[in-house]
Every structure is written in C-alpha cells, then in structure tokens.
Amino acid sequence: MALFALVDGNNFYVSCERVFRPSLKSWPVVVLSNNDGCCIARSNEAKALSIKMGAPWFEVKHLNDSDGLVGLSANFTLYGDMSDRMMSIAAGLGPHQEIYSIDESFIDLAGVRGDLTARSRQVRARILQWTGIPTGIGIGSTKTLAKLANFIAKTAERKPGSYPAEFGQVCNLAALPASDLDAVLGATKVGEVWGVGRRIAGQLEEGGIATVLDLMRMDPATVRRRWSVVLERTVRELQGISCIALQDQPTPKKEIACTRSFSRPVTDLGPLIEAVSEFATRAAEKLRGQASVASEVLVFAHTSPHRPGPRFSQSAVVPLRRPTSDTAALVQAAVLGLRSIYQPGFALIKAGVLLLDLVPGSLYQGELDLEPEVTSERSKLMATIDTLNNKYGKGTVHLASSGIDDRTRQWGMRQERLTPGYTTAWADMPIAKAV
C-alpha cells in the first residue's frame, strides 16, 4: 500500500529569520515580497493580528507602532540555504524524497517498518535541533491525505481545541480507525484540501459540500462531469486511492521566467534595456542549470494596474533561429522584443522575460554551414562565466547591456529591511561570544 509523509516548515521564511534573531520569537513578524510589497510569510502572532497572506505592507505597517509588528525584506539566499539543510535531514524519514517547494517535501514511506508516528517525531526533533526550524509532519495513504494530515498537525498545534491534542506537530491519518478519520475530515473545511482553491470551494459549498468528508463521499463520475478530471482525482485521493505518484527526480521546467516590479516607475528605454538584459541573463542561468535550450523568448512590460494614468501592457514573442542557452543570444532577442513594443510616455512598473518551448540541450539539430567550433566555444564561455559567478558572486561577469553600475539602476529592487546572509556570506556570519 502506498504511504506518504509531508514535512513542511512552519511559517518558513519567518522561522529562518528567527533562527538568527531569537529576540523575534513571540513577536508578530512578516517577511515581505520583493520591493517590500506584500506579506508572503507570517508568524503565528502576525496571523493573530488578522494580517492576510499577500497583504500590502503599506496597509499593515501601522501595526508596527500599535503591536510591535516587524517587517523584514525577503532574503531568498538565506532561505534557500536553510531549505537545503532542512531537506537533507527530512530525507532520513524514508527511502525516496520529492522536494515539492522551498519548505515542503514528500517522503515515500511504503515499506518503512516500525512506528511511523514515533519515527516522524524523532525526525522533527532532529530538524529543530540541527537547523532551528520548527516543522509539521503529516502522514497519509495518498499525497493529498498526507497534505491534509500536515495541515491538521500544524493547526492542532497552533489552535488548541481545533483537533485532538495528540495530532499536534505530527499527524498520522493512516493509523486512524475509520470512524476517527471521518470525525477529523468532517471537522475540516473543504477549502483546506490540496487542489481545492477559492473558486471551487465556493462552488462546492453552494452545493452543500462543506467539509472534506462531504467531498470524499462524492461520486467521482459526478465530480468529473460537473467540475473536472482534476477534482475527480482529488476525490479519489481522499478516498485513499493513490493517483499522484512521488516524483523523486525533478522534471525539467517547460518554461523559465524572470520578472520584477521596479522600485519606482521607469519611462525611458535605456533603463528598460538594462532591466530586460538582466532578467534574460538570470533566466539563461536557470536554463543552463537544467541543461535545456530555449526556442523562443517572451518579453513584457506594463504600467501599474493600481494607479491612475495611461495604461500600457504589451508583450512580444521573439523566435530564435535555433534553440540556445547562450546569454548573449537570449539577451539580444529580449532587447529586440522590447524595442518592438516600447512606447515612450508610460510609467512602467514591471517587466519580465520568459524563456519558452524549452528542450533538452542534448537534442541538437545539426545544420549545414554553421561552424560547430564556434558553438562549442560559446558553451565553454558560458560554463566559465557560470563558474566565476558561482564562486565570486552573482553578476561578477555580465553583459554590459545590463548596466555597469548597480548604483545607477533606477529600477533596482527596494529591500529596506534586508537581514544579513548569515549562512551564505563570510562577512555576515554570526559570531558566538562567551560572556
């Protein structure tokens, strides 16, 4: 029988920050998106202040004075490093791991013997001791049930009384007698199910399907007819029929994006070219990281949907004569596309580059009349640039079109509350002192 665990960091970004600033524990803390725009992670205390996921910072920052709310700029380099540490310990729970997001991984528990609940508590304690990150672990016979168990584990801990206390931190739905399982599912809103978003939750509730138990008891064929094959699969997963397999090898991305909001509006073509060159460069690095080549480049720019004034929103797709992962070729295509859509006089607040129609770099379409040595020289050059940038820091070697001086970048990100790179920069390493 299939069996899965889901290990998930609690309020992950906030927890990463708290590891290095213990004084933040018990305070309401939020981590902000790029440009310090929205709240993308909240401590339990911040959730208790009714701060919603995605709430704009400017709407909640008055809580700083009244309730001591702390807002921090996102430090993704730090979170990525903490994630690696957490994942490698979580992997000890079973033979196969799928890293599902920066703070979540599924573990395949099929065939693992012993008391899985006790084993999970040990792994949870080890992650906490070795990294400082608190986690919740859910176990179920399908990935959807493991996700649900994880939700229950975290909710039982955070809101005493919501579920039996023994479900706190680690919840094993697979070990529950059927009647107890029904009680738990009947006490959980349908919108908490993985794959049921706001829209579908609303439609289900209108039809009298309010709890997870109600959804589990629906007829899959009816669900397929009235909704979709996707929701049908969710129903079957709730019924204990495993339909979503563990993916322990990451599948290559089919598209790669790099998009950013600007710290302040940009009107002129010059800085836009810089920004788009930078985005294409970042995207090309990710592309080479998965050993793929792109066949098309999409570039877009738009004005703010929230602000008054003339609106502009356009995109252009630039086909490449041949698929490539060469930064110069991708930047050139992106800039070409940008020039084709650019119109002066608009206060643009966001732009981006998407690499589309990605194929493995090993699929090489040979052509007559091209010097293969040139191509292989170029890929050696790219590999060298990647090595240098990895070793000496992002952007150490870059194209001149992305700008030659960071300080003149009027489009650069706003990060006014950035914390140090505690585990990723020698200069920022915390020093322990004996008192």
Add this chain to the structure above:
DNA sequence: TCTGGGGTCCTAGGACCC
C-alpha cells in the same frame, strides 16, 4: 507614495489534415 514571483495542468474552440 505604497500591491511579488514562478510555475503546472486542463479545456474549449478554431484551423487544418485525410
């Protein structure tokens, strides 16, 4: 003043093919 970034999958409908 001020609102993130990066993905996936499915479906319906149109164009086109034999």
Add this chain to the structure above:
DNA sequence: TCTGGGGTCCTAGGACCC
C-alpha cells in the same frame, strides 16, 4: 426534410499551487 468521420496541433483562458 436530409450535408461524414476521425484525427492533430495550437492558443487563450481558467484554475490551482507555493
């Protein structure tokens, strides 16, 4: 009265995820 049958590919849009 009465207008085939079977298929592929592409795109736009919707919904979801973290």
